[in-house]
Amino acid sequence: MTDFKLPRHAKGDRPAFFPGEPAADRLLGMVMTLATELAVVRERLDTIERITAARGMDLAAEVDGYEPPIGVREAREAWRQAFLDRLLKMLGEEVAPFRPAPESTPGPSGLPP
């Protein structure tokens, strides 16, 4: 945990690259973020496979049979939430000025999930 947060939004209006089509700008951001994450995971897996193969291990069967315990499920869901935060960053920034407070709950609908 750090005790400070660095800014993640560059001051200044974001240029619109697709005039009249703001959704296209958003989609470009999402797709490219996704591609970045995919490349990171792909490379990590490649590294793991190369290291284990060099030590004479075939992980495939163990991976397919793996049952995550609750602690692992929590860690994975936390990662997915952080990933979705990054993936959908622009949407979070867009709604922020209209929210009374960043951590305000319940939401405007008060509906269950």
Add this chain to the structure above:
Amino acid sequence: MALNTNHQDFHPLLPRGTHDERARQEFVKSLHERASGLSRAEAGWIYKGRVVPAFQARYGRAPATREEARIALECDPFWQTVVGLRRTAQELLWSSVIDTVEREGPALIASAREHAGGPGSLRLSPALPIPDYLTGVDFHAMPGSYHGEFATDDVCAGALFERGTFLYTHGYIGPMSENLGRGMVDFVRRKHPDWQPRRILDMGCGIGSCTLPWVDAFPGAEIHGIDVAAPGLRYGHARANLLGKAVQFSQQNAEHTDFPAGHFDLVVSHILLHETSREAIANIFRESFRLLAPGGRMVHADLPDIRFLPDLFQQVSVDQDHYDNNEPLWAGYYDLDLKGLLQAAGFPSETIALESAGMVLSLPPSSASPDRSRTVTSRFGYGVISAQRPIQK
């Protein structure tokens, strides 16, 4: 906010998947939950802060109806993005499960055959016509719908439904998809604490996941489940057997069944009505009346009446499945004269109640409390229609 670590109980009929398929399904569940939060809740801030002011600037007043609010929202790029995202997540969800079901299908069919014997029974009627409201569109964008059959003794649609709806409800439906049935059992018990129905019919039972809580609640009762779709019935029959629960399944249309008049003390359904048609709902009410013994009751759980919600955005957000999730009757459902239809079916006015019931939701387990059986009941949930056949005559 608590992490959603809800996960399903695997049993021999549930598609298991490879590591990567399971990982894809877990991710899509999180993505779908996020997209639902953005479109059904977060977009409310956009509506209040940006959509209403824009509407006011143009027309000199705020949107006055659900329809006006929805049309105003549809012009907003945030709304366009988040409802598009939810639809995309819904499509990814089904395809992530179809990958598994397609590959494991032959093994699932074999497993269902192995569990064909057991405490329950199954009566199929291959000649039964599939109603137009099911053949016209695949409800909630589930490819192949309930009745699609692609192999001999096919159970794939049942397997796809069980895994897919677990992800679709973000696991709040319970490890065995039992929570909606449990909620309706609770509802009936609260209203009639000492009542012991002897024969219960679940209409449109699908894979019977909502039927089984009635077996547990009334162990002395004979429990029947009917549905028009054979794959779910085969799957549900084998599933009930392997769980050791006695349900008599038969392939029938709830509009006109072959049970004798007065055969049941209780007729129930769980979110069946809005996936039929206006005409079918009237027929189902008439058939419910015919099937009930004197003093018998019907309880149908379906969409809540959103018209009482004070905030137009809330109404639009509940309504949105009509527009982005292949639900042709959803938006019109609230405007049906349900009470009038029930009276026309024969139910006396004073026995008819239109109430709301909270949803029973599974609490995600955590390292600190790994118990997966904990639930909470939501404030807002289903609309429950109940009525009683008079004891006299």
